[in-house]
Amino acid sequence: MNEDGVWTSVREPVKTPDEPTGNALNLVTFAPVVAQKFRVLFTHGAAKTGVTEIVYVDSAVQSLPAPPSLGTVTASYTNGGDSADSVNDGIVSFNDFPRNRWTSYGSPAAADWVQTEYERAYSKNTAGIFIYDDGGGVKAPADYDVQYWNGSEWLSAPGQIRTPAQPAGGALNLVSFDTVIASRFRVVFTHAPDARTGVTEIAYVDSNKEPVPVAPPVVIPEPVIAVTAPALGSSVSGTFKIRFSAPDMKNVWARAWHQPDETHADPNGYDAWIANTAPDALGAGEVEIDADLLPHGPLTIVLNAWDAPEGEPAFTKSATSYVQLYNEGGVIWKKGIPAPPQQANGMKVKFEDDFDGPLSVSKTGAGTRYASLKPDWPNGSEFGEAIFADPADAVNPFAVLGDDYLRIRVARAPEGYADPQGWNRKYIGGLLSSVRLDGTGVSAKNGYFEARIQMPAGKGAWPAFWLMSQNSSGADHLPSTAELDIVEAYGHDPAGACQAKHWWSGSPESHQTNCSSENFAYGDNASTWHTYGAKVTEDEVIYYIDDVEVWRHDSFAQANTPLYFMLNLALGGGWPIDLSPYGDQIDMYVDYVRVFEPSEGDAGTPSPEPTASPSSAPTTTPVPTPEAGHGIIKLETRSENGGIIAASVPAPALTAAIGSAKDGKIVLQTHEARSAEGFMLRLPAGPLRSQEAASLRVVELDLGDTRLSIPAEAWGQAADEIVITVKKAPGLAHTKKTTSEVRGSGVHDRHYRGWNRRHVARRGQASDRAALCRRRFGYIGMGGRESRRRRRIASTDREREVRSKGRRRRIRLDADRDVRDRLPGRRLHGFAGSPLGA
Numbered sequence: 001m002n003e004d005g006v007w008t009s010v011r012e013p014v015k016t017p018d019e020p021t022g023n024a025l026n027l028v029t030f031a032p033v034v035a036q037k038f039r040v041l042f043t044h045g046a047a048k049t050g051v052t053e054i055v056y057v058d059s060a061v062q063s064l065p066a067p068p069s070l071g072t073v074t075a076s077y078t079n080g081g082d083s084a085d086s087v088n089d090g091i092v093s094f095n096d097f098p099r100n101r102w103t104s105y106g107s108p109a110a111a112d113w114v115q116t117e118y119e120r121a122y123s124k125n126t127a128g129i130f131i132y133d134d135g136g137g138v139k140a141p142a143d144y145d146v147q148y149w150n151g152s153e154w155l156s157a158p159g160q161i162r163t164p165a166q167p168a169g170g171a172l173n174l175v176s177f178d179t180v181i182a183s184r185f186r187v188v189f190t191h192a193p194d195a196r197t198g199v200t201e202i203a204y205v206d207s208n209k210e211p212v213p214v215a216p217p218v219v220i221p222e223p224v225i226a227v228t229a230p231a232l233g234s235s236v237s238g239t240f241k242i243r244f245s246a247p248d249m250k251n252v253w254a255r256a257w258h259q260p261d262e263t264h265a266d267p268n269g270y271d272a273w274i275a276n277t278a279p280d281a282l283g284a285g286e287v288e289i290d291a292d293l294l295p296h297g298p299l300t301i302v303l304n305a306w307d308a309p310e311g312e313p314a315f316t317k318s319a320t321s322y323v324q325l326y327n328e329g330g331v332i333w334k335k336g337i338p339a340p341p342q343q344a345n346g347m348k349v350k351f352e353d354d355f356d357g358p359l360s361v362s363k364t365g366a367g368t369r370y371a372s373l374k375p376d377w378p379n380g381s382e383f384g385e386a387i388f389a390d391p392a393d394a395v396n397p398f399a400v401l402g403d404d405y406l407r408i409r410v411a412r413a414p415e416g417y418a419d420p421q422g423w424n425r426k427y428i429g430g431l432l433s434s435v436r437l438d439g440t441g442v443s444a445k446n447g448y449f450e451a452r453i454q455m456p457a458g459k460g461a462w463p464a465f466w467l468m469s470q471n472s473s474g475a476d477h478l479p480s481t482a483e484l485d486i487v488e489a490y491g492h493d494p495a496g497a498c499q500a501k502h503w504w505s506g507s508p509e510s511h512q513t514n515c516s517s518e519n520f521a522y523g524d525n526a527s528t529w530h531t532y533g534a535k536v537t538e539d540e541v542i543y544y545i546d547d548v549e550v551w552r553h554d555s556f557a558q559a560n561t562p563l564y565f566m567l568n569l570a571l572g573g574g575w576p577i578d579l580s581p582y583g584d585q586i587d588m589y590v591d592y593v594r595v596f597e598p599s600e601g602d603a604g605t606p607s608p609e610p611t612a613s614p615s616s617a618p619t620t621t622p623v624p625t626p627e628a629g630h631g632i633i634k635l636e637t638r639s640e641n642g643g644i645i646a647a648s649v650p651a652p653a654l655t656a657a658i659g660s661a662k663d664g665k666i667v668l669q670t671h672e673a674r675s676a677e678g679f680m681l682r683l684p685a686g687p688l689r690s691q692e693a694a695s696l697r698v699v700e701l702d703l704g705d706t707r708l709s710i711p712a713e714a715w716g717q718a719a720d721e722i723v724i725t726v727k728k729a730p731g732l733a734h735t736k737k738t739t740s741e742v743r744g745s746g747v748h749d750r751h752y753r754g755w756n757r758r759h760v761a762r763r764g765q766a767s768d769r770a771a772l773c774r775r776r777f778g779y780i781g782m783g784g785r786e787s788r789r790r791r792r793i794a795s796t797d798r799e800r801e802v803r804s805k806g807r808r809r810r811i812r813l814d815a816d817r818d819v820r821d822r823l824p825g826r827r828l829h830g831f832a833g834s835p836l837g838a
Contacts, residue, residue, distance in 0.1 A: 063123040071116040077107040081423030103198035115186035128213025132198035133169020139195040140169035149184035225321035237329040247283035249305035257528035259333040296330035322457035352594035365436025384570035386429030397430030412584040431568035439474020443562035444597040450533035451593040456586035460577025461491025480505035482558035494526035631661035635670040648682040664697035
């Protein structure tokens, strides 16, 4: 619009391309003009017109509009565990994990630079530098300078103004300067004394036409339960107290996995709610535990806390802590190596270790049973964010407890401990390999591999029991390798377990992963022991948890060669790490490991038919009449339409239970409804209103993973029969299982998450291979009562998107959010979240 207020066409317009083109940049240059208002007049064709962006610039002082470009990043020095590419990927992560940063850790120079080069010249007048500081070997620099390339030399950007004035770690450092048009920009960092510099993102913009970089949003930390006594991982016996701090929490329950007893005949034990307390105003509290009543050996006490009093469902926050201890007393239960399982029929034991004596392990495996490195020729290799320490070091991660159990510990490395890989890792972990670095050791072709393991919880915990092909190790190793992950777990989700198949550099390279939060028929991977196994045949590989098949896939050529096993407790796996609630220490326990191979002349027994998984349709366990005793009735169940399990109690059985009731309570018990769509119970009202029932206060229904109470007023109002229906809330307790397959090098499936390249070193032969990813699955819990309600956990490594300077910048946050599909307290009203109907 000219000075007279009239819209006038610009002079000497030159259009590129000549004709209007959709979904592309249409550039128009014209004679200089000074005006306050500009517009574009579109003449429509057969359809109407749309645009996504219009930018007006003065080409004398600004670069012409061009398709967006992030540029290519290089650096004078990059630590081997980091990547310069992270600097312009749009992800800001000030957390130690996940690793999304460039650092110069290990650089011999006092200063280093990071450069961004564009395909053409752009105008820039602002730099957003997100400086990473881990408080150790990587800190905020002493100084920095933003520079540009003028075609012949590097010059400092003129008129630099910094906010804040001094370099700040873990924060956005914003630098504005006079507009410069160039194709290459860089930041030169002068390192702080005794440290090197790191950044997670550097963004250059022209603030006249692009948004200025902004700091990521502040994350409000989730509540935690901090155990103050006894020391985590310590030994206990007899009666002891767990003291803790749980700020803002008003109700805490202590639970443990209990061996079978008179009232719980399930041979796998049960989830015992053993103590309850209300913390004081500061969150301090304690619970008393009698260790003599619980299983001997590794013992996990699970603390659940809510910010609402016991029995009050209106809570807003909750927390869980898995307290790992060692019970020197207690009840001997499931100790030692059991008889061979059915899946090992036709096989003989080739190797077994009950860990009943000193552990035979060395770094390379020379002269010992195990090696403590992944046996990649010639020097071994590592993966993850914990150092696989040499057992000869003072930080030995291995121990045998009570001549019965192997313990692999992850703990923070001592101050000054040098990462042998130069990755600046801060934790010590452990790995056992049955094959040594020279390629010799224990392996089996078409065998069955099994271990009994109790895993740790904790964000970033990455325990695994897995196989690789022996011919991929040693001096004459093949370039390809078969990998079968019998189990991989991730500490943010103790309810979950993954199995995977990888054929690295195979023909063709292929990958399959199976993850589920419904693999466990009882408990979870951290609350109690579970047996994990895999049977390899010429045609298929079958995976088992507690002798129940959970997955199978076709075999492949290199899987039909001798395979060796590894047991490890690593950190990371692509997930953020925060072990602070556990004092930076977690343990993985192994009861035994064993390997079967086909008997002489047997090429491997045929694959057994698939067996029902723990999440399959319910089965019934009929008995002639409900068994009653000590106030407990074990219900007879039957299947009905719609996946409903039903039960009824004859009047004589109910009368007998009332006569033997203790403390004014009878219990109606069945565990057959755990995987059902719902449960229905019919009770005769007559016996409940009889003279014998005058002292009866409550009838409790125990469904194994849910308990609910029927008060006296309910049966006092009933006519002849009480009908109780319990239904699952839609979508809460259905099977959460994912199976994904990826074929071809570098393919990213939408069900997977990105890994750092160093994680891939575990997975294959080349650390620069395109990163595989891992499906996230989102439940946590122990499998009893409240936790069987499946706390839905939004990703611990959530990627939020916020608009920043005209492009979408993904801010990766290390935070959990509870979707609140649970109720606090021991007694839950309904099954999997629904109200009680009567």
